[in-house]
Amino acid sequence: MSSRFDLGPKPRLGYTASTLSRLAERRDDQSFLAACAADGRANTFAIGGELVVMRKTANGLDPLFRPGEAQALAPIAETVFLGLNGDAGLFGVALDPDTTKALKGRDDLVVTDLRSIAVQGLLAPDHLAPLAEAKALLAWHARHRFCSNCGARTNMVQAGWKRECPSCKVEHFPRTDPVVIMLAIDGDRCLLGRAGRFVTNMWSCLAGFIEPGESIEEAARRETLEEAGIVCGEVRYFRSQPWPFPMSLMIGCHARATTSEITVDRTELEDARWFTREETALMFMGQHPEKISIPPPIAIAHHIIRAWVEEGDGVFA
Ligand SMILES: [Zn+2]
Numbered sequence: 001m002s003s004r005f006d007l008g009p010k011p012r013l014g015y016t017a018s019t020l021s022r023l024a025e026r027r028d029d030q031s032f033l034a035a036c037a038a039d040g041r042a043n044t045f046a047i048g049g050e051l052v053v054m055r056k057t058a059n060g061l062d063p064l065f066r067p068g069e070a071q072a073l074a075p076i077a078e079t080v081f082l083g084l085n086g087d088a089g090l091f092g093v094a095l096d097p098d099t100t101k102a103l104k105g106r107d108d109l110v111v112t113d114l115r116s117i118a119v120q121g122l123l124a125p126d127h128l129a130p131l132a133e134a135k136a137l138l139a140w141h142a143r144h145r146f147c148s149n150c151g152a153r154t155n156m157v158q159a160g161w162k163r164e165c166p167s168c169k170v171e172h173f174p175r176t177d178p179v180v181i182m183l184a185i186d187g188d189r190c191l192l193g194r195a196g197r198f199v200t201n202m203w204s205c206l207a208g209f210i211e212p213g214e215s216i217e218e219a220a221r222r223e224t225l226e227e228a229g230i231v232c233g234e235v236r237y238f239r240s241q242p243w244p245f246p247m248s249l250m251i252g253c254h255a256r257a258t259t260s261e262i263t264v265d266r267t268e269l270e271d272a273r274w275f276t277r278e279e280t281a282l283m284f285m286g287q288h289p290e291k292i293s294i295p296p297p298i299a300i301a302h303h304i305i306r307a308w309v310e311e312g313d314g315v316f317a
Contacts, residue, residue: 005278013239018129050113053103076093076094076095085130132243150168161173182252190277192273193205216251216253232255236253
């Protein structure tokens, strides 16, 4: 493939490149955790369901609260230790969701969901990865209060990184749900789909949850076949992204299509089409004749599609 497209400096992928040290080995160390929380430099995120609470400051929005300030916002269900940011302990607290909604009325705060924060760039990019850690972990606690083995109420231990069942003694660990998200490629064309929930004119990669007993490659082939009727051969891993809605890991791939006739699964997609590299490049430049756009840089789909636009068959090298 001779044509090359240079789309300029590569944007940062959202929710990645965390600057925290998670210090997993200190999660059982109560005196360390207590000292961390009591230290004047300690901070906490305050999250109520899907909503993140931020303070208005002269320098923009700030999602960090002193532990005492967070307690004053709303009743707290859980406090988890996220790690050290430099020398300062960083925690996350789960606020009561209804009380958090009511905080939207306060003039000194902005209360909104993490997607909006990321897409609209409401916070410095370095906050996004620790916020994803906090939100995914707290969402797991909210949904795993009872033992999946015997039904008894479980207790949070290890500063939020485990729950234990006092009845049957089974240990439960925070889970991450793997999702494969892939761009099928047929020579100089790529396969994009549109789901009904997408914003108008936005097209993206196909995606789906990896099933038990399935490899990443097998899931990428199955999902592409199910959603668009396209058979794929070689699958190449690209990169991954935490996706805390509620607690997924997006695993980005490129897949080589071996058939070209599309059959759209209308229960999953509104439509699916092949687009040439040139046409796809125009989407990045905001010049597509049908005004078709691709997801913003916060999402891994943007980077998967862009890599192919820029490198062509090089994504399989
Ligand atoms: Zn149990």
